[in-house]
Amino acid sequence: MTREELRAAIVEELGEIAPEADAASVADDADLRETLDLDSMDIFNLVVALSRRLGIDIPDADAGHLVTLGGGSEYLELSLRRKSGACP
Amino acid sequence: MGTFNMPSLGADMEAGTLVEWLKRPGDTVQRGDIVAVVETEKGAIEVEIFEDGTVEALLVGEGEKVPVGTPLARIVGPGEATPPKPAAEAGPVAEMLPPEAASAPKPLVATLPQPTPEAPRPAAAVRGSPAARRLAAELGVDISAIRGSGPGGAVIRADVERAPNPPEKERPGIDLDQMRRAIAAAMARSKREIPHYYLSHSFDASAAREAVDEFNAGQPPEGRILLGALLVKAVALAMRDFPEFNGAFGPEGFRPSEAIHVGVAVAVRGGGLAAPAIHDTDRLSLPDLMARMRDMIGRVRRGGFRSSELSDPTVTVSSLGERGVESLLPIIYPPQVAIVGFGALRQRPWVVDDKVQARSVLNVSLAGDHRVSDGHRGALLLRRIEELLQKPETL
Numbered sequence: 001m002t003r004e005e006l007r008a009a010i011v012e013e014l015g016e017i018a019p020e021a022d023a024a025s026v027a028d029d030a031d032l033r034e035t036l037d038l039d040s041m042d043i044f045n046l047v048v049a050l051s052r053r054l055g056i057d058i059p060d061a062d063a064g065h066l067v068t069l070g071g072g073s074e075y076l077e078l079s080l081r082r083k084s085g086a087c088p
Numbered sequence: 089m090g091t092f093n094m095p096s097l098g099a100d101m102e103a104g105t106l107v108e109w110l111k112r113p114g115d116t117v118q119r120g121d122i123v124a125v126v127e128t129e130k131g132a133i134e135v136e137i138f139e140d141g142t143v144e145a146l147l148v149g150e151g152e153k154v155p156v157g158t159p160l161a162r163i164v165g166p167g168e169a170t171p172p173k174p175a176a177e178a179g180p181v182a183e184m185l186p187p188e189a190a191s192a193p194k195p196l197v198a199t200l201p202q203p204t205p206e207a208p209r210p211a212a213a214v215r216g217s218p219a220a221r222r223l224a225a226e227l228g229v230d231i232s233a234i235r236g237s238g239p240g241g242a243v244i245r246a247d248v249e250r251a252p253n254p255p256e257k258e259r260p261g262i263d264l265d266q267m268r269r270a271i272a273a274a275m276a277r278s279k280r281e282i283p284h285y286y287l288s289h290s291f292d293a294s295a296a297r298e299a300v301d302e303f304n305a306g307q308p309p310e311g312r313i314l315l316g317a318l319l320v321k322a323v324a325l326a327m328r329d330f331p332e333f334n335g336a337f338g339p340e341g342f343r344p345s346e347a348i349h350v351g352v353a354v355a356v357r358g359g360g361l362a363a364p365a366i367h368d369t370d371r372l373s374l375p376d377l378m379a380r381m382r383d384m385i386g387r388v389r390r391g392g393f394r395s396s397e398l399s400d401p402t403v404t405v406s407s408l409g410e411r412g413v414e415s416l417l418p419i420i421y422p423p424q425v426a427i428v429g430f431g432a433l434r435q436r437p438w439v440v441d442d443k444v445q446a447r448s449v450l451n452v453s454l455a456g457d458h459r460v461s462d463g464h465r466g467a468l469l470l471r472r473i474e475e476l477l478q479k480p481e482t483l
Binding site: 018020021033034036037039040041044045047048051052057058059060061 | 305310355358
């Protein structure tokens, strides 16, 4: 998956968690918690949803990467590459 | 013969709109069954019935708004005479039986003993009550995947309700303006009637934070817990030793509650608040409590909670979470007599063994009802909560 597709995946899952928010228009470096008023339970649900969708484990310590769309898509891209063995 | 009335789902509620009937005349109902959906200022709420019997007639149509206390349906109890117009359950067989037999209470699933969470699961095929099977089918839940707490490990309705992540039924969303009016009414009544006193205490909560990290390290994402679950559990356990903070204040004064149902304050995006109960909070393991909180918070934000969740809290916890500020001075939700607040966990300089260290510091606060308790006991309660969180293995 490309980084753009991963960004779209995050936006789509955010749409499930906070349907009243417009996640697609959030800037890549904006803190999702501040911009979309997400709390720790929302981030928890986002981690669960993305790990299920992409078939990867997202360690608790890495959840912080998912608080921006830019950081999140970059982190997921690396995780997927690591999973497929393309990256050490 | 009994009636099922429009319930009062909060001190401020005057009327509700019957949105949907989930039972029809002739249907058998058991205590705890969800029979209707009622729209109130707090959103759409699933209303449970508190008696066993058969629905004889629906007295209010869908879409009608009626005052609290209005009879919504007539219920014939299991120990009562068959209604003149026989319902589906009372056929010719009942008429042929002698009166004693016809009126003898049927053994209903709701009369089964209280769940024993650690009941072993039998190796035999899954046993489940009809109500449990029906609910599982409705929710699309696999009943064989549920641990039964009824006799012999049978799956009862409550087990199905507790099952993780049943697909949610779509309900009308929340009207935030109405919710604000409900909050205003309840809080104004609280400030008018309850002589609040406030206490606040900061302590080193590093042990609790580390316990969460340690637990989560070996867990897949959906098996992890949040610090919030530990906070709620600590309050629930502390209530066992401080019954004067757990219960309701009514016309005859304070009535302590034996059960501990912690109401968890949930912020609704866009400006709203509700604090439904997590039933028997003190008896839930942390992963179970986390699952219940996750399910409940999701439903609150989608506007679908149950009547007993709103009317049952015996004490409330309000936690600001990681984006909050250091402390809060909460307001008691009547008719409760206490509310415990938690600020955001912050790294702060803290003296440990005569040395200043960076520690995770948490502030816990209490608003207590002076008609029932005093600051001295309140202080001991906050100390007890701290003690429990310092030893997270006890939670």
